[in-house]
Amino acid sequence: MPNLSFNLKNFTIENLLNDIEMGNIALPEIQRPYVWDPTKARDLIDSLYKGLPVGSIILWDIYEVNGVKEINPEIKSNPKYLVIDGQQRLTSLFSIIKNKNIISKSGQKFKLKIAFNPIEERFEVSNPAIEKDVRWIADISEIFEKPAIYSFINNYVSKLEEKGITFDEGQVASKIERLKGIIQYPFSIIELSSELNPEQVSEIFVRINSTGKRLNQSDFIMTLMSVYWPEGRKEIESFYKESFKEADKRPSPYNLIKINPTPENLIRSIVGLAFRRGRLGYAYLILKGRDLENKIITEELRKKNFEKFKEAQREVLDLINWHDFVKIIYSAGFISEELISSKVTFFITYSFYLIGKEYKIEYKYLESLIRKWFVASILTQRYTGSSESIFEEDLKNLSPSNYAAYIENEIKVSLTDDFWNIQLPERLKSSSLRNYAFLTYISSLIRDNVKILFSDTYLKDYLNPFIKEKKKTIDVHHIFPKAVLKGKGLNEEEINQVANYLYLEYKDNIGIKDKHPREYFPELVDKYENGNFEMVYATYDLPEEFWSMEYERYLEKRRELMANRIRKYFSTL
Secondary structure (H helix, E strand, O other): OOOOOEEEEEEEHHHHHHHHHHOOEEEEOOOOOEOOOHHHHHHHHHHHHOOOOOOOEEEEEOOOOOOEEOOOOOOOOOOOEEEEEOHHHHHHHHHHHHOOOEEEOOOOEEOOOEEEEOOOOEEEEOOHHHHOOOOOEOOOHHHHHOOOHHHHHHHHHHHHHHOOOOOOHHHHHHHHHHHHHHHHOEEEEEEEOOOOOHHHHHHHHHHHHHOOOOOOHHHHHHHHHHHHOHHHHHHHHHHHHHOOOOOOOOOOOOOOOOOOOOHHHHHHHHHHHHHOOOOHHHHHHHHOOEOOOOOOEOHHHHHHHHHHHHHHHHHHHOHHHHHHHHHHHHHOOOOOHHHOOOHHHHHHHHHHHHHHHHOOOOHHHHHHHHHHHHHHHHHHOOOOOOHHHHHHHHHHOOOOOOHHHHHHHHHHHHOOHHHHHHHHHHHOOOOOOOOHHHHHHHHHHHHOOOEOEOOOOEHHHHHOOOOOOOOOOEEEEEOOOHHHHHOOOOOHHHHOOHHHEEEEEHHHHHHHOOOOHHHHHHHHHHHHHOOOHHHHHHHHOOOOOHHHOOHHHHHHHHHHHHHHHHHHHHHOO
16 A cells, blocks of 8 residues: 555534634645635535535645635634645635635635525525515524524514514424534545645645646646745736726736736736747646656756746736737727627737737837737637637747738738628627627727717717716617517517617617607707718718618628728728
8 A cells, every 4th residue: 555645534614614713724825816606605505505525625734834825814824734625615615604704816805695595495695685585594604603593593583474474483493403504514634744845735736626627727837836936926916916906106907908817817928928838738837847849857947947937927017018018909999808809819919919029029010010910819719719729829930030921911811801891791790799890890989989879979988997987878779779670570689780789879769769760860860960971871880871771681781881890990900
């Protein structure tokens, strides 16, 4: 039998949470932030209540370690154990049962609130409607806080009786007692030996998580950073958290678009710049010191590659580089994160930008190349699907001598006449306001400084993320109203085509009601634009006298005009 580096133990939930509260259990630097959706925490409680298995917990028995994260943000811990596997479960239980704040991935404190309906024996994430419904215990932490459970049950029963709700008192009491009893749930604990060093534990962490889909390659890279460059990991996490906070007097990652770069986003840009690699799996092996050709791992190569990574990270997190790049994308009309259909494309393009700077491409030319590359990649969905392999191939083809030529050529072969005239109108055949081609169309209107129809308000001002209160005077208007089209037997998808949308003043939209465009549109043009139909057609890409067209023909023609505007817009980038 091999020498085991672990022991098996059983801890109750009560034991584990008390240890967390006292600071005896904490998180190592290798752990990612809390990322669970509240519904996962709800499902965890439901499983515990039903007595179902919820997996084991892996703890590392330590005597001394540098760099820990507290599950309980109210204390500075000197832990005996670090959580290697089970962070999301333990953190959820700590917040729910102990009624404590925890830290989100953006660095904000928040509390999980899970509700329980003893009559229906059902759990939900708490919300205002549940809080008003006496059948629900809106926050189950109350059950665990009360030492006298019967007093709590009596109070709950009294509220039900006051509302005249029919229930079985014995059953209700039994279910509440059963819920309180989950604190005695026995967790199976795998205790890693204190003789293991951080590098060995990080390897265990990666092996555990590589078998499932819980962590991705960027998480594994962050794990390596925790061992070999913890300061660098903290820099990435800090950059992400600071991007949410409005800048005060000091420079920060907070930006014009209000886009928030996750650690994975930043690592993708770093790896692209450092190693000219698009696949993060390769980067992980490179940072471990592996030669990808002969598959030999050496300490010398690990140190060398980490130095490359560090240098690239300095460039990626440099605030001048970051803000200059954001301004380029902003200048293309993508003035908010809501208009960017692919964050992957955004951060891949950031790598392209930094590589272009490294190759000393003339700055004005580089700006234009980057704008075009970003928009072309969005329109063609270049990095949708096998994004890493395509990015990998792109990077192989970039060099100081052909950087610009490669970008220009790839744009030329992808944005052909067939694309503009046939494919793009077809891609605008969508009922989603998140459609990537439609969002590019909106960005083109912003760049062209177009006003909202029959309004003095510019579209860019309405969509500006820094305007605290959205202007309630603006509506997304159906050019052919819903009622008109429903009367013809069309379904929701046919009615809600993006080619049937325009931004319009609320007062005008209300005034239109269910009128056919032949009734309201000429009237509004006469009223607001002195009968200048040609200007209205051209500005808003509407077919001439579209109100006389069959709806399907109108959609077809407007898609063509929208695609044509995008083409003209692209030529100005």
